[in-house]
Amino acid sequence: MLAIESWPLFLFPLLPFLLYHNPLLAFSLKNCTIVYSENADNLWVTCKEHELAALPDDIPRNATSLDLSSNQIVNITGTDLRCLSKLISLQVQYNLISHIDDGAFADLVELRLLDMDANKLINLTDNMFQGLSKLVTLSLYNNQISCISPVAFQALVSIQYLALGSNHLHQIADIVPIFKLPNLNELLLGYNKLTSFQSDDLPFNVSNLKVLQLDFNPLRKFSIKKDIFPHLQSLAFCKCSCDIEWDVTNKTFLMSLTDLSFSGSSVSFEAYIAMLHTADSLQKLSLFFLKEWIDEGLINIACRIPSLKTLYVTVSRLGTIDDNLLRSCSQLTELTLSGNSLSELSEHSLRSMTQLRFLYLDTNQLSKLPLAVRGLSTLEVLDLMSNFISELDCLDFVNLTRLTKLDLKHNHISKLQGCLFQNLNNLKVLNIGENPVFTLDNTFKVNLRNLEYLNLQNNGHLVFMQGDFRNLSSLCVLDLESNTYYQLYDGAFEGLDNLQTLSVSLGNYKKEHFRGLPHLENLTLHLTFNWNQNSSQKNYEPPFSNLPNLKKLVLKVYDKYQEDISPDLLKGLKFLEYFMAEKFFMKSLHPDTFKYTPRLKGLQITHSDLSDLSPELFWPIPNLKALDLSNNKFRSLDFLARANLPALSWLKLSDNLLSVINVTVLQSLTALTYLDLIDNPLTCECSNSGFNQWVQSNSQTQVVNGHQYPCAFPTQIHQIEDNQLLFGRLPAETQHVGGDLRYRAVSHLSKTLKKLYYLMFRQISDNRN
Missing domain, CATH: 3.80.10.10 (Ribonuclease Inhibitor)
Structure with missing residues (x-):
């Protein structure tokens, strides 16, 4: 790499743009994301599927959960996890880990869960798990483990669940210390190469084990000749050897066994009978x-x-x-x-x-x-x-008067007769989703007064008349979502006095559809038509004003695009906390749209082609905490500078047309802790230098994947003399905002400087490769 001392003097003014900040001080992680949570005590970090070859060096020290699964990590060194003393959960499954330094987990004194499934581990060494005295769950499924140190698990005094399935273990004698762990309840040893399980090979008096899985091992003998498993409740044998010898000399040795599973006709019939004869408590x-x-x-x-x-x-x-x-x-x-x-x-x-x-x-x-x-x-x-x-008869359920749950989902039922459920007075859950039902025939008008959940999702073109649900006075959840739509008549939901959650696909909307829902809190509308609720119409009434207790409203539009939306859309919803609209607002929003919803905490307006919003739009909702404006056409965030959102902590603006980020806008959002700008055409000009510095240096706001944002070059392509090289052909690894932007200010330099700069960068790149 080109030493700084050999750089031309005229490059030194660019140093603030060219040098990295200390990654340990950066809140925007280089290869990971902090999962948003309103609970400040939980800091969940995910680095899943980032093609990492090693553990990142910028994991926050107060992380409580870390997911490094599905990468290409080969080793875990003694320093990789240093100082992560608050970590409770660590997932590194689906990697290539073949070696772990002794003491690599020593600082993880609060760890409760460690998942290392699907790696390349062969040996478990003496001090591999040193320091994990509070670990409860350890999963090592699908490795290549064939050798386990006698003291490898000695530190795991709190372990309750241990999975060693799908490894290369050959004999029980190699894992005797495991059975001595004082709090171990579940031990999974399936898919290994164990040929026998005999109490004679287990030199201890008693184990506290409750669950033992030995399935898919070539077991030829299972022998218990002493009472070493007095607490064993569950035992699994699947696909074992056909000539397995079952030798339990005293039935009392398995007196606690209540759960037994086995499979495969490769085991002899006699062996299965022998197992059953020693399971009197099954x-x-x-x-x-x-x-x-x-x-x-x-x-x-x-x-x-x-x-x-x-x-x-x-x-x-x-x-x-x-x-x-x-x-x-x-x-x-x-x-x-x-x-x-x-x-x-x-x-x-x-x-x-x-x-x-x-x-x-x-x-x-x-x-x-x-x-x-x-x-x-x-x-x-x-x-x-x-x-x-395909058909149900009125006599089918006539004697099933104690039914509380009936699931008929995904059948070919086309008709529900009025007498079908007449005797099901105790039914609480009924699922008839994914059927071609096209007629109800008064099905819900009789004797379902205790029904709490009804799913009619994705049926035929159902028509709901006034009073169809009148007798379902206990119903709390009704799902009428469909790929097409259902037709509602006025008063269709009358009688649903306790309904709290409703999801419905509509072919049209009338306020009268939702009469009689005084306790409705969650409403999801899937619209397949043009919204024609406009305040300029004669006799206009706000569409949701008869749902005074609504807390969550979701409007999703299929195919059609809405245009003129009344500013009184949400009038009457003074308790609304979450509003989500997809393909609903296709022009803009009237500044008065949210003046009726002072308690709004979450707002999502996506796939709506919006390019600008008025700051006044947000003034009535100062308690807003989460804002999602992804999949729109915003080119600027200036409207947020005067939006007065002191509580906003979560902001998503992915998939827009933002090229320059005004840091002043972000600084005005004083509570912001999470910012997602993925898939925006951010430019590599000096106009973004402030944003780049802010991404790396701010200690409050996490910019999701801030170090990996690809950037779009200025629209004017600059040629470099002599070589006639396009500036836009710099190595792909350098084309990031928030990462290594040493060429950021190139478009403002002279042609000579551009050429020198490019040659310098090419040397840097060559040395890296």
């Missing part, structure tokens, strides 16, 4: 990919365990359920048959289940509600999502 059993052994009667044997209450049978290609498969499962309270390609359940297949409360039949191929379900009078939750059900 409450939950999960079976995956086990069609062959299910056909042999595995479920029948499992259900003979009196304590069994929950049975998961998934991805086992059952196709149909006959009268005998579940006959012995009368004590079950929860049954999951998801993802089994089920097309039919015989009429009496569930007859014995007189205590069943939860039934999950989602992601199958059912074309109608099985008759077997009709008789389950104890059922509280029924999930039929993602099937092929």
Whole structure:
């Protein structure tokens, strides 16, 4: 690199523009972003997916969460994480880390979570985890770990969860110290090369372990001959060796085991039976990919365990359920048959289940509600999502009077009969989204007085008449969002006295649509038409004036563009705190738009082609904290200088046409802590030198990716004599505002200076490469 001493004397006046500030003093991080949070005690920093080869050197020392995942980091040195004593969470998964210096985490005395999944670690050394006395969760899944020091985990006295799955561990003897950790509850050892798990190889008296996963290991023997796991509650065996020997000499050694899962017909039927015979306290059993052994009667044997209450049978290609498969499962309270390609359940297949409360039949191929379900009078939750059900009968749910949740999402239902839910007096959650329903037929006018959540998202061209929801007096959330639109008649929402959240796609808007919603707080309108609410019209009334308690209003326009918006749009919304509009204001906003909303805290106006706003627009909302004006056409921020926004702390202006940033404007926003100017054509001229200095030196406002902003050159392209080189062809790595702008003032120098400057910069670049 060209030494400063050899620079021409006439370059010294440019030094303030050419030199970096100390990166440790810069609040705008070079490769990371501080995630905005209103809680000052939480400082979340993300450096995810930045192609970093090493840890950044400018992480704020008061960071509480750091995400370095999905980069190309190879090592963690002893100094990389120094002084980050407040860090609680550290994520470095999906990197190339093969080495970590001993003591690299020593300063992380408050760390609770460390995720190092998907790296290249081979060895865990003596002092790798030194200092992590408060660590609770450690995940090392999908590395290449084959060697673990006997004292590697000695410092982890608070560890409760440890994941070592998908590594190269060969024998349990190598990880004996792990079982001695006093607070360890969960140990995941799946996808390793363990061939046996025997208590004879574990030289200790007792472990506090509660969850042990050994799935996808080539286990040939599982042997427990002493009571070393008195607290073990959950055990997983999946895809183990077909000749596994199960040797538990005394049932009391697994007396606390309540959750057991296994999968794959590669394990012998006899081995599974042996497992079940030593699990007298079993409450939950999960079976995956086990069609062959299910056909042999595995479920029948499992259900003979009196304590069994929950049975998961998934991805086992059952196709149909006959009268005998579940006959012995009368004590079950929860049954999951998801993802089994089920097309039919015989009429009496569930007859014995007189205590069943939860039934999950989602992601199958059912074309109608099985008759077997009709008789389950104890059922509280029924999930039929993602099937092929096209018709529902009035008798389908007539006996399911205890249902509190019914999920019919993503089926082929086209019609809801008025009698369909008439007996579901206790129903609280009903999801009928993603269906081609086109008619309701008084469906919601009877006996759903306890319904709190209703989803009719993305159905057909539904029409809602006056009183259609009148009897849903307990409804709190109603989702009527659609890719097309729904047609509303006046008073369609009458009776929804307790509705708090409404999302609806409309083909037109009338104030009368929203009568009878005194407690509505959140309203999202997806508009597919031109907004024609204009105060110049005869008999005009503000469109939301009958929603006095509204706190959040979202207006999204599909395809159409709105033009003339009345300044009284928000009249009557004195409690409004958040307003979001997308493609709604296509010219500008009247200065009086927000004079009715003094409590506004969050404002988002995006994709609206706005190029300027009046400062007076913001005067009535001095409490504004967050402002998003991204995806517009602003060329200047001068309107913010006189906007009087003393509380504004979050400002997003990405995807605009800003070329020069007036620092005076930013300095007028005294509470600003977060600024996003990504994807603006910032120029590389002296006019931005003040902004560049401010980005690097201010100690309050984080400029997101400020060190990586690409900059657009002046419109006039300068040629350099002799070589006829275009100034715009400088190396790409130099084309950043807020980064290394040593050529920033070039356009104001003489041709000779330009040439010298370029030659200097070329030498700098060559030496770097």
